Amino acid sequence: MSRMIEPVNNSGTNGEDDEYIDYALFTAPDFNVISFCNELVVATNTATDSSVDLTAAQQRVRFDLEEVGKLLYNESVENHSSLIAHAAKLTTVVDAQVVSATKTELEAVTQSFQRLEQQVLVPYNTALPIYTALTKLHATANMxxxxxxxxxxxxxxVAMQQAAASASLAAKTDSNGTAAADASRYNVRAARTYAELTRHLTNFPKLRALKVVSEIEQVVRSSRESSSTTGLR
Incomplete structure (x- = not known):
């Protein structure tokens, strides 16, 4: 502790104030912050004191910090060119160290991505066109x-309407009424089938987009209208 509180001959640029700071103490490889603080408190207090006074220790540390700040400022002003060159070299070294330190992690991430790409992305990209084609094929099959x-x-x-029309003509010369009964039966069956066809178009509305469906629907509607006199609705 005596090195810190006794004057020390340093060759700094800060004049006489430099002599009270032992820079070698702070820059030593074995410098320990806790030991330094303990020694400073002991040096600024006496064993007979009933309490510990940190005021003197704080003032000494504050003084050292101010002197170090002045020294750094003076050094940076007087030697700015060499400091800039040194900082550039240091930056290059630090960058190389960072790259070297992260190279292993980057390689691991790259390998993980490549494995993911081979196991997931490549099969997905291969299967996507097939899935799209199957989806279109399924829609076409449903249509x-x-x-x-x-x-x-x-x-x-149409067949039942034609049969009903034939039976209606035969009923004019049929004395026992069999043909008339057949005509009524065909008309009822045709009406039920038409209702089922209407429900089917409701369940598959996209069918109306087909031109042939619209044409057939028009034919069936016209056939029903022409058979209205026989009771088909």
Whole structure:
């Protein structure tokens, strides 16, 4: 502790004030902050004191800090060119150390991403066009299935309407009423089938986008209107 509170001959640029700061003490590799504080408190107090007074210790540390600040300012002003050159070299060294320290982590992250890319992204990018094609194929299959059932119902309606018309003509010369009964039965079946066709179009509204569906629907509607005299609605 005697080195700190006794004058020390330093060759700094700060004049006589430099002599009271032992810079070698603070820059020593084995400098310990806790030991320094303990020694400072002991040096600024006496064993007979009933309490510890930190005022003197704080003033000494504040004085040292101010002197160090002055020294750093003077050094930076007088030797700014060499300090800038040294800082540039130091920056290069630090950058190299940072890159070296993070190189392993960067390689690990890169390998993880490459593994993720091979196991997830590549299969996904490969499967995406196939999935898109399957989605379109599924939609097309649904459309064709809906149209097939629509066309079947439309044929049934037209066939039953034709049968009802034939039976109605036969009823004019049929004395026992069998033909008239057949005509009524065909008309009822045609009406029920038409109701089912209407529900089918409601369940598959996209079918109306097909031109052939609109044409067939128009034919069926016209056929119903022409058969209205037979009771088909």
């Amino acid at each position: 064709l299935r809906g149209f097939t059932w629509f066309a079947y119902l439309a044929r049934q309606i």
